[in-house]
Amino acid sequence: MSLLNLTIAEAARALGAKKFSAVELTAAHNAAIAALNPRLNAYITVTPELALAQAKAADARIAAGSAGPLTGIPLAIKDLFCTAGVRTTAASKILEPFVPPYESTVTRQLLEAGTVCLGKANLDEFAMGSSNITSGYGPVENPWKRNGSEARLVPGGSSGGSAAAVAARLAMGATGTDTGGSIRQPAAFTGLAGIKPTYGRCSRYGIVAFASSLDQAGPMARSVEDCAILLGAMSGFDAHDSTSAARAVPDFGAAIARGVKGLRIGIPAEYRMDGMSAEIAALWERGVAWLREQGAEIVDISLPHTKYGLAVYYIVAPAEASSNLARYDGVRFGARVDGEDLIDMYERTRAAGFGPEVKRRIMIGTYVLSHGYYDAYYLKAQKVRNLILRDFNNAFEKVDAILTPTAPSAAFGLGEKMDDPVTMYLNDVFTVPASLAGVPAMSIPAGLNAEGLPLGLQVIGKHFDEETVFAVSAALERAAGFTAMPSVRAE
């Protein structure tokens, strides 16, 4: 029996029934990583010995009868989460030597649940990107291929290593972070489920900051149920994060079985953009039909400021990034390049340590916050952001959840869409508005395109109503019956 194709829920049952041990499950994943990671580059750092030690502890816990639903489950941790004693790079050369002395809240909670850390997953540098090509440790190869082609495709980003690892069976699930689509778009590109919960649901403590008013952690896995199990362990109030929500964590798994009968599902007119590809439009129509057949009421809605989401995002996120990344100056941690004096050292350190996309965003952010331009750019963007939030609040007076495509296309080739930064930014057109409003949103695999590549549908819910998001996502998952697997995977 292959231990690599199980869902987390299936593996937990089998571990409990002593069909195999956590050490065997982890060893199988370690071997899979050793075989395929040199090609896929899904992990920046692998921790096979740590993983086996954690698996051994999990077996003891299972034997003692104190196991939970995640005890002994091997995961990939996006290399944006600080892990005590394990190098954490944020895929940047500037953090190449950084070994955190502390553990992020989300990964600490996962460890307490008994999960096993297989390694630190690749990502776009500081989570800035939609293709994983901005990583300072090389791009990630998407395990999916176009029919009859060996061309290397991107896994999406920024959580591209997490996505590739789970899709290729190099992990059972992964942590991701999502600032403008960084969980949902790579999930769609690799045939996975992934949820960005409500802003404030998961603690940001110990996650390397990109844009603090947008950053949220969330899980990526091969089923909606697995995401619900993982999110339950990752969520909850944390005094170390001033924007952490003091709310009880619901039983997300219980919401899976609710069904959609009687739910009102909104279809926003503004997401039907000019030039939307026929296959994306058809996928969306199928999703609508699936929900209607299961008893949901479909309601046409309007989110009038949708088209301004990306422009708001590409002011707000770089502004916050320019402030957050000021800390990388070669003094307290990270790499340093010596200079003639202190200022020269800062400038050389940052020039050598940051890649081109990070520099662009820091500079845009510096400009829109600078004297004389703050009102015209940053303040204006914050006001339009409020209009986008109002759009969602108005829509949610009429509907329980919103259905849209996740991304405007399937995975594209390494080297495509590189003409200018704005072309790449357009990938996030459907995911950014939910990030700006802080509402939860999930991508689920809904089918393959004509070339055999996975496509995702996105379910957006009300603030702190992940349960309805899970209910709708599970209904779509049941109807889609997505069982396709990538051609590059561990067996």
Next chain:
Amino acid sequence: MSLDSATVRRIAKLARIRVDDAEVGVLQTELNAILGYVDQLNEVNVDGVAPLSGGAQMAMRLREDTVTDGEQAENILANAPDRVGPFFAVPKVVE
């Protein structure tokens, strides 16, 4: 609004990122493409709209102003690129 090369250099200086002469032109083109894209926000009427600065649907939480952590000098210095005893070390800044 379009950035000239002097402005690109000024932004780089403010951002503390050294840029070579060859990079200035490339950055100028890329930054202008991004600024050109975001200029569409000028069409939106925001009269009377308050700015939304945070993602959380809540007021900032306060806590007692007391020490909750400390005595971690070695942990904090463990990643320092250069140190002298219990201090971070940097190039000389005062003659």
